[in-house]
Amino acid sequence: MYKFITYSLMMLFIFTVQAQINLPAGSSAASVTTTVGLTEVSISYFRPKMKGRKIFGIDGSALLEYGVMWRTGANSGTTVTLSTPAKIGGTEVPAGTYLIITTPGDDQFDFMLYGDPSIGSNFSKMKSDQILVNMKVDNLKSSTMIETLTFQISDLSADNSQANIHFQWADAAWKVPIEVSFDEIVMADIAAKTQIDLSNYMAAASYYLETGKDLNQALLWAKSFLAVESNRRYYYLNRLAKIQAGLGMKKEANKTTEESLEKSKAAGDNAYIKSNEAFMKELKKK
Numbered sequence: 001m002y003k004f005i006t007y008s009l010m011m012l013f014i015f016t017v018q019a020q021i022n023l024p025a026g027s028s029a030a031s032v033t034t035t036v037g038l039t040e041v042s043i044s045y046f047r048p049k050m051k052g053r054k055i056f057g058i059d060g061s062a063l064l065e066y067g068v069m070w071r072t073g074a075n076s077g078t079t080v081t082l083s084t085p086a087k088i089g090g091t092e093v094p095a096g097t098y099l100i101i102t103t104p105g106d107d108q109f110d111f112m113l114y115g116d117p118s119i120g121s122n123f124s125k126m127k128s129d130q131i132l133v134n135m136k137v138d139n140l141k142s143s144t145m146i147e148t149l150t151f152q153i154s155d156l157s158a159d160n161s162q163a164n165i166h167f168q169w170a171d172a173a174w175k176v177p178i179e180v181s182f183d184e185i186v187m188a189d190i191a192a193k194t195q196i197d198l199s200n201y202m203a204a205a206s207y208y209l210e211t212g213k214d215l216n217q218a219l220l221w222a223k224s225f226l227a228v229e230s231n232r233r234y235y236y237l238n239r240l241a242k243i244q245a246g247l248g249m250k251k252e253a254n255k256t257t258e259e260s261l262e263k264s265k266a267a268g269d270n271a272y273i274k275s276n277e278a279f280m281k282e283l284k285k286k
Contacts, residue, residue: 027074055170
C-alpha cells in the first residue's frame with residue numbers, strides 16, 4: 001500500500017511538471033555589454049512593456065508616479081557591472097556590480113547607483129554608505145513612444161574613453177556618462193612588452209600616434225618593426241606615413257604613402273586605397 005501511494009504521488013508530480021504550459025515572460029530578460037577603453041561595462045535588466053498603459057505621471061493613473069523610487073526595470077531590477085574602476089556621472093566607482101535605482105520626474109530623474117543589488121526593490125533596506133552615486137539627470141523625453149524598456153551603452157567617444165548609459169521607455173529617456181582611464185595601464189604594458197617582443201612595436205607606435213605622445217619614439221618603433229620585410233604591409237605603412245607627417249617629414253611621408261597605396265591596390269583594399277589617396281592630397285597642401 002505504501003509503495004502504491006508513493007508511486008502514485010511520484011506519477012502525479014511528473015504529470016504536473018509535464019503538464020505546465022510554457023509561456024513567454026511578461027518582462028523578458030536582457031543584457032547589453034560594451035568595452036569602453038579596457039573596461040567591460042554590462043547592464044542586466046528585465047524589459048516591461050507599455051501594453052497601452054500610461055507609464056510615467058503625477059497621478060494614480062500612471063504605472064510609475066513622479067517622485068517615487070523605482071528599480072528601473074522589472075523583477076529583480078537593473079544592474080550595471082564594471083570590470084575595472086570607472087567614473088559614473090563624474091564619481092569614481094570601484095569595479096563591481098551595482099543596482100540602478102531611479103526616481104522619475106517630468107523634467108529630471110534622480111539616478112542612484114547602489115552597492116548591494118540583493119535588495120532589489122526593497123528600498124527600506126537601503127543604507128546610506130552603499131549609495132555610490134546620487135545625481136539628477138535630464139529627462140530627454142523621446143519624440144516617439146518606446147514600447148519596451150531599453151538600455152544601451154551609447155555615444156562611445158573616438159578615443160574610446162567615454163560613453164553613456166542610455167535609458168528609454170515610453171516617452172522618457174536619460175543618459176548617464178561613463179568615463180574610464182586606461183593610459184597608465186597601456187603605458188605600463190608598452191614599457192614591459194616592447195622590451196621582449198618586436199611584434200609589439202607597431203601597436204606601441206600606433207598608440208603614441210593616436211594619443212599625441214612622443215612621435216620620435218613612435219618613429220623608432222615603427223621603423224624597427226618595418227625593417228622586417230614581411231611586416232611591410234600597407235596598413236602598417238599607412239601608420240608610419242602619418243607618424244612621419246606628424247614630425248614634419250613630408251618627403252618621407254609621401255614616399256611611404258606611395259608604397260602603401262601600391263600595396264593596398266594589389267590587395268584590392270578600397271578603404272586603404274581611398275585613405276592613402278586622400279592622405280597624399282593632404283600632404284601636397286602642407
